[in-house]
Amino acid sequence: MSTGSLLAADLVIAVLAAACWLGGGAASTARRRPLALGLAALALVATLARAITITALARAGWWFAAEKVLIAAPLSLAAVGVAGPRLLQAPRDIRAVAVPLLFAGYATSSALLVTVLHGYPASAGAGLLAVAGVVAATVITGRALGARPRRTVSRVAVVVAGAALVTGTGLTVAAGATSVVPHDHGYPVARIAAEPTRRFTLTAGTTTVNAGGRNVAAWAFNAQVPGPELTATVGDVLDVTLRNRDIERGVTLHWHGYDVPNDQDGVPGVTQAAVRPGQEFVYRFRADQAGTYWYHTHSASDVGVRMGLYGVLVVRPRPVTGVDVTVPVHTLAGRSLPAPRVERVEAGAPVRLRLINTDSTTHRYALAGTAFRVAAIDGVDLRGPTPLADTAVLIPAGGRYDLVFNAPTTPVALFVDGRAVYSTGPVSTATGTWPVLDPLDYGARAPVPWSRVDKTFTLVLDRGLDLRGLLPRYAHTVNGAADPDIPPQVVRLGDVVLFTIVNRSQVVHPWHLHGHHVLVLARDGEPAAGSPLWLDSFDVRPGEVWKVAFRADNPGMWANHCHNLAHADAGMTLHLMYS
Ligand code: C2O
Ligand code: CU
Numbered sequence: 001m002s003t004g005s006l007l008a009a010d011l012v013i014a015v016l017a018a019a020c021w022l023g024g025g026a027a028s029t030a031r032r033r034p035l036a037l038g039l040a041a042l043a044l045v046a047t048l049a050r051a052i053t054i055t056a057l058a059r060a061g062w063w064f065a066a067e068k069v070l071i072a073a074p075l076s077l078a079a080v081g082v083a084g085p086r087l088l089q090a091p092r093d094i095r096a097v098a099v100p101l102l103f104a105g106y107a108t109s110s111a112l113l114v115t116v117l118h119g120y121p122a123s124a125g126a127g128l129l130a131v132a133g134v135v136a137a138t139v140i141t142g143r144a145l146g147a148r149p150r151r152t153v154s155r156v157a158v159v160v161a162g163a164a165l166v167t168g169t170g171l172t173v174a175a176g177a178t179s180v181v182p183h184d185h186g187y188p189v190a191r192i193a194a195e196p197t198r199r200f201t202l203t204a205g206t207t208t209v210n211a212g213g214r215n216v217a218a219w220a221f222n223a224q225v226p227g228p229e230l231t232a233t234v235g236d237v238l239d240v241t242l243r244n245r246d247i248e249r250g251v252t253l254h255w256h257g258y259d260v261p262n263d264q265d266g267v268p269g270v271t272q273a274a275v276r277p278g279q280e281f282v283y284r285f286r287a288d289q290a291g292t293y294w295y296h297t298h299s300a301s302d303v304g305v306r307m308g309l310y311g312v313l314v315v316r317p318r319p320v321t322g323v324d325v326t327v328p329v330h331t332l333a334g335r336s337l338p339a340p341r342v343e344r345v346e347a348g349a350p351v352r353l354r355l356i357n358t359d360s361t362t363h364r365y366a367l368a369g370t371a372f373r374v375a376a377i378d379g380v381d382l383r384g385p386t387p388l389a390d391t392a393v394l395i396p397a398g399g400r401y402d403l404v405f406n407a408p409t410t411p412v413a414l415f416v417d418g419r420a421v422y423s424t425g426p427v428s429t430a431t432g433t434w435p436v437l438d439p440l441d442y443g444a445r446a447p448v449p450w451s452r453v454d455k456t457f458t459l460v461l462d463r464g465l466d467l468r469g470l471l472p473r474y475a476h477t478v479n480g481a482a483d484p485d486i487p488p489q490v491v492r493l494g495d496v497v498l499f500t501i502v503n504r505s506q507v508v509h510p511w512h513l514h515g516h517h518v519l520v521l522a523r524d525g526e527p528a529a530g531s532p533l534w535l536d537s538f539d540v541r542p543g544e545v546w547k548v549a550f551r552a553d554n555p556g557m558w559a560n561h562c563h564n565l566a567h568a569d570a571g572m573t574l575h576l577m578y579s
Contacts, residue, residue, distance in 0.1 A: 003057070003060040003061070003064060003543030004503075006543065007504060007506065007542060007543055011506075013046050014050060015112065016042075018105060018108040018112050020043035021043040021047075021079065021105035024040035024105075025098050025101035025105050026102075029095060029145060031093075031094055031095060036101070040083065040097075041087075044083075044087075047108065050072070054068045054069060061502065063120050063504055067121075067122035071126065072111035072115065075110065075111040075130065075131075076111065079103065079107040079108055082103050083101050086100045087100075095145075098141075098145055102141050106134045106141075110131075111130060113130070114129075114130050117465040119463065120462055120479070120480055123480075187263065192284055192285065194237045196239030197236045198230075198232050198238050198287075199238075200228065200239070201240070201241045202221040202253065202311075203221065204275075204297070205219070205220065205223065206247065212337075212339070218307055218333075219304060226328050227310060230295065233287070233315070233316055234290050234318075235287065235288070237286050238285055238286075239282065239284045241280055242275055242281045245278075248277065249274075250268060250274025250275060251299050251309060252266040252272060252275060252299050253266045253283055253296075253298075254296055254301075255283075255285075256294050256295065257294070257398070257517070257536040257537070258293045259516060260285040260515075262557065262558065263556070265559075266283070266297075267514065267558075270557050271557065289380075290315050290379075291314075291315060291378075291379025291381075292312075292376065293379055294311065294312050295312075296309060302566050302569045305360075306565070312326045321350070322352065323351040324352045325354065325422060326354040326356065327353055327355050327414065329355070329359065329416050330358045336419060338421060340420050340422070340423070341423075342422075343423075345424045347408065350404065350405075351404065351405055351407050352404045353403045353414060354400065354402050355401045355414075360397045360564040361397060361564065362539055364417050365395060365401070366391075366431035366434055367405075367412065368412065368414075368427050369410060369411055369429065370389075370405045372389075372403045372405040373385040373403070373404050375402045377400065377401055377535065378517065378534065378536045379400060380535075382443045382530075383531040383532060385443045388437060390435075391434055394436055394539070396537050396563070397564055398512055399537040399538070411426060412425075412427065413425075415431050440520065441530040443531025444531055445532075446531070448519065450496045450549070452496055453497075454492070454496050455495050455496075455497045455498070456500070457499050458502065459478050459479065459502065460478065460504060461503045461572065462504050463505055464477040473570065475571030476509075476568075476571045478572060482570070483568075486573070488557075488574060488575040488576065490577055491552040491577075491579070492578065492579050494551070495551070495552040496552075497550055499547070500546070501545070503541060503545075505542060506542055508539050508540070509567060510564055512561060513558065514558040514560065514576075515554045515558040516536075517534040518550040519532055519533065522546070522547040523544060525545070537563055556578065557576075557577045557578075559575060560573070560576045561574065
């Protein structure tokens with residue numbers, strides 16, 4: 001069983017256990033004896049079954065099990081210890097076991113709440129809060145049901161609960177009291193001296209565009225979705241003027257995957273102020289990495305990108321030869337872009353399809369009718385890519401794959417999630433059952449370019465309750481905290497930095513570090529065995545543990561976030577900074 005399914009199974013069993021204990025307690029107060037005993041027996045089994053799932057999770061990694069071992073397991077033991085013996089005595093009046101059963105219900109529920117609302121790392125505060133909740137609820141229940149606990153017992157319980165509540169809350173609040181990320185500083189812009197060789201102007205504005213045959217409201221660059229395709233040849237100096245006509249939330253340009261100098265990175269509040277309606281900002285940088293990239297607004301990025309503020313950036317090593325097509329896939333108002341394109345291609349012609357996923361979720365791409373190679377991922381050429389056929393690729397949010405082949409005499413077609421987006425003629429192949437390429441063992445290996453690691457960081461991705469803003473929210477968290485309370489990662493110029501990224505949530509998190517490509521070292525303990533993979537966007541699926549490394553060679557303050565932009569907005573953003 002994969003760690004992801006274990007996490008899901010453990011959650012289901014925990015919910016079942018809590019529900020059965022509570023149900024059993026309720027049934028016994030209503031004197032429904034068989035129902036009460038049946039539910040209690042089920043609860044007992046479910047609670048004991050968690051010993052198996054929790055042990056398995058702990059073996060997969062402490063991150064997955066910490067709060068379950070430290071908080072859920074002791075509370076479950078207490079539940080079994082208190083309710084079990086009473087049940088075995090099989091009392092004549094089933095009401096006599098109501099309080100023990102409800103106690104067990106409160107204990108398992110509060111442990112469950114710790115997992116769902118707090119997650120990793122397990123803290124003393126969370127544990128104390130959980131215990132306080134159980135004690136308080138049990139005392140109140142006992143009173144309500146007229147089961148008189150001895151005076152001293154209930155006094156002690158109340159004091160423990162109160163103290164735990166205070167300490168727990170205090171710890172929770174104190175943990176994130178300081179945020180070091182400076183906001184709204186002066187944003188010094190170090191213009192590069194060279195004369196621009198490629199000039200573009202992008203004007204952001206609200207508009208209406210045609211998507212899949214229907215007019216839909218959009219936010220667009222130069223009134224088109226995607227925005228104009230920006231192309232350059234290696235060595236060009238790009239000069240891009242961004243104007244904002246009427247986007248109230250502000251706009252910026254972020255060059256996704258392009259490792260530009262920090263002041264050109266387009267992150268509002270970090271590298272520049274957002275460009276407000278009527279304002280403009282000029283970006284200038286040298287195009288010294290060839291490859292497939294894209295640009296998008298980073299101001300209110302979730303809604304901004306979704307509404308259409310994105311476009312393609314392609315830097316070619318030399319002027320185009322052969323067929324070179326970009327396929328930026330996007331979902332606009334529920335409609336899939338781009339519109340299908342059919343093109344005649346001469347047999348034998350070299351073709352490069354540049355696939356770009358500009359959505360917030362993974363897409364599946366299948367190229368039918370020809371063998372092909374994956375020449376590059378995230379703009380970086382792969383080493384020794386071998387021919388593939390009848391194989392699909394999964395591209396994470398923000399990611400790019402370049403597929404290359406020589407046009408056969410028969411038609412080829414590219415399908416995205418089953419929909420043909422590009423073809424050279426009619427193709428009716430069913431691609432839904434094709435296996436999916438694992439890039440971690442595709443192509444030829446090369447040694448890792450460093451023999452040391454100077455800094456290591458672990459990022460545990462999860463969900464949790466965030467009480468630090470104006471309104472409480474169920475945030476997407478990193479190490480139990482949400483933006484802006486996640487401590488920045490501090491590195492020095494030249495450091496070799498290792499990230500361990502752990503997903504203990506139930507959803508995929510496409511990870512994206514600005515300003516650097518990271519080299520994939522391992523996934524789930526398995527070393528990467530194919531071509532070196534230098535990525536800027538990679539899917540960390542539920543239960544997965546990725547190890548990636550990079551050299552800190554681009555000073556500044558960089559966003560480091562989930563590229564499911566709704567998650568990024570809901571807390572899953574932190575910063576990497578140079579000391
Ligand atoms: Cu494409 Cu910070 O994002
Ligand atoms: Cu995410």
